[in-house]
Amino acid sequence: MDEKRKRVTAPRIAAALSALLAGAALYTVSGSERQGIQVKEYTEAAEAADSTIMVYMNGSDLEGDYGAATADLREMMDALRTAGQEENFPSLHVVVEAGGSTRWELDEMDGVPYARFSLTEDGISSMEPMEIRNMGDADTLTDFVNYGVQSYPANHYGLILWNHGGGPVGGYGSDSHFDGDGLSLEEIREALDHSVMADKAFDFVAFDACLMGSVEIADCLEGRAGYVIASPELEPQDGYDYSWMTALGDSLPSDMEWGEAVGRSMVDAYDAYYASGTAPVAMSLLDMKEYPAFHEVFHQYVDGIPQELREELYRELGKDRMKMLAFGSRQAGGSPELVDVLEFLDACQSVYPDESAFQTLKERMGKLVTDQWAKGYPGNPSGLTIYLPSGSNPYLSEDLETYDTTGFCSAYRQLTDGYAVYLARESGVEWGNINAHKDGTVEISIAPEDVSDVTGAYLAVFCPVGDDGNYYLLCTDSDVDIGVDGTLRAAPENSYMGMKGQVLCLIETMNLDAYTEYMAPVLYNGELCTMRIGFDEEHEDGQVLSVTPAGQTSEAAKQIYELKEGDRVTPLYLVEHMEDVEEEPVDGAKDGAKDETIDGAKDETKDEAGDETKDEIRDETGNTAGSSHGETSHNPDQITEDRYYTDSYYMGTEFYIEEPDDMLLETVPVSGDGYFYGFMLMDVRQNIYYTDFTGIETEDTGS
DSSP: OOOEEESOSOHHHHHHHHIIIIIOOOOBSSOSOOOOOOOOOOOOOSOOEEEEEEEEEEOHHHHHHHOHHHHHHHHHHHHHHHHTTSTTOOOEEEEEEEESOSOOOSGGGTTOSSEEEEEETTEEEEEEEOOOOOTTSHHHHHHHHHHHHHHSOEEEEEEEEESOBOHHHHOEEEETTTTTEEEOHHHHHHHHHTSTTTTSOEEEEEEESTTOOBHHHHHHTTTTEEEEEEOSSOOOTTOOOGGGGGGGSTTSOTTSOHHHHHHHHHHHHHHHHHTTOSSOEEEEEEEGGGHHHHHHHHHHHHHTSOHHHHHHHHHHHHHHGGGSOEESOOOTTSOOSEEEHHHHHHHHHHHSOOHHHHHHHHHHHHHHEEEEEEESOSSOOOSOEEEOOOTTOTTHHHHHHHHHTTOOOHHHHHHHHHHHHHHHSOOOEEEOOOEEOTTSOEEEEBOGGGGGGEEEEEEEEEEEETTTTEEEEEEEEOOOEEOTTSEEEEOOOSEEEEETTEEOOOEEEEEETTEEEEEEEEEETTEEEEEEEEEESTTTTOEEEEEEETTOSTTOOSOOBOOOTTOEEEEEEEEEEGGGSSSOOOOOOOHHHHTSOGGGOOHHHHHHHHTOOHHHHHHHTTTTOOOOOOTTSBOGGGOOTTOEETTTEEEOOOEEOOSGGGGSOEEEEBOSSSOEEEEEEEETTOOEEEOOOEEOOOOOOOO
């Protein structure tokens, strides 16, 4: 068998996948020219109250494009009006610093790009317009904390950071006036340590932002907050439900610390607000006095993993990657880089079992995460994520530099550095000729020594676009038999999953025991997005979980959509120009080869088929036309060359969500001819490979 070693053989698709889901940076946490401000001391501007809550509201595009900050400010004022009707409602200051957006819907901010003000049951008061400041500058946050604490003294202090969130690597915030600058974890720590709260912890710090419920953020706030409220998942655009402010009166449990009681109210309100939706959502409350005990055992366990076992551990992490409970946007052909802490520790246990330490870690995790709510996940999330690098991340080196500045557990940072070296190591998968058989199956063989490196194998269905060598990926199918000898065999289906008669380009992103998740690129109301789709026992036909704007990974935005009536959806299919591949693909074999299995393929068979051109193959398979199944089928004969979205995607037919049933998934028939089939492979380093592909000649049954 004449085999050849290849890397990703569809470079444009690989690049598009990265750009779609991992490469579009929405903002940066460093590198922008910073606007230095003078941090001041402030005099008391109001009488001392029972509590002061400071809201650092970086409006960014969430306000400029969607009015989301204004909506939340109105929610807060409504809650304060309701609370103000209570006879014994305790005195409360709510102080806001609003900036970061080029436009505000709030009437009081009309023509005022940056301001401080307080919220009361009567509305906005003490409005103080200011010159624009960079909300991604640590000094800006320091000065606001000083202002809030010194001008509005109280017995209890809470801090809410409102905006985008990107976890331990992406950090917090995106200031539209300063090239999307945000605060890294290092800068958040610096801002609080240089403030008047340096020697006193906030009663709580809350992130109304995505992905900030990670163990690294907890580490950042150790000694700086009594309690932390944050979501390990992407937050919908509505974010917090600020009706929790009505609970600050008599309904707060008197036997709890103030920060814990407020935090539990936040989690309960989040639960009530999002309980009926389809998108996976989560919120956690951390008791920070429990963090040192957790960190001590975590550090000891990770530090104790012997060096001679680490290569095996890295390999195990790669094999288990798509089986881990992960958070954030799904990457086609890759994995999110935030995984459940206990899922990571489970993987470690398979290589370095220490049941006593593992049980202790679970117990201390349970004390640290004192309250949580999660919906839409298989199993029970622990409530905290941890950063785990992925080989599919094109910016891995830069992200690791940022991660090293978090100050999180030195033993774990050493492990991730080693894992990154492993991920970057040159690798490849060898395969032989691809064969299409008369029974309608497609078969290829990979080298036996590479079988254990392959963590995912999928049948890839391609369609030609015109005669210029462009093809698009219609969909992938995980129903592939993998033999111990390395033989891959799959039978193309006559229908694939879609909506309203349009096939969706499903790409698997998570595969657990009783749950499988896919993503599909779409235009959602004209915006490039990924549709998140899950299958489980309750939803055997699949369920659309959410729609997320493209590019939301470590730099995640607070924008999650759920399908609704009136929405426009256009399926997208990734395009590849096959003349760009490293070697001319084998686009099907002659009839003689079709009768053989790959094990019986001879070198001369490869030579016979390997030099065929795309045009010759299309002639052999009856050109690109296929029989039509009407409006509710996919037909290559309907493909035109003017339906490109940028250079990366071919657009399907746009459809509207006109009624609830239109949101349901369905099987969409496809015509039998005109398609080409190959395999998409993923290895333990999250590399993606596309094998050669072939057409299937329909047997002549006579007439």
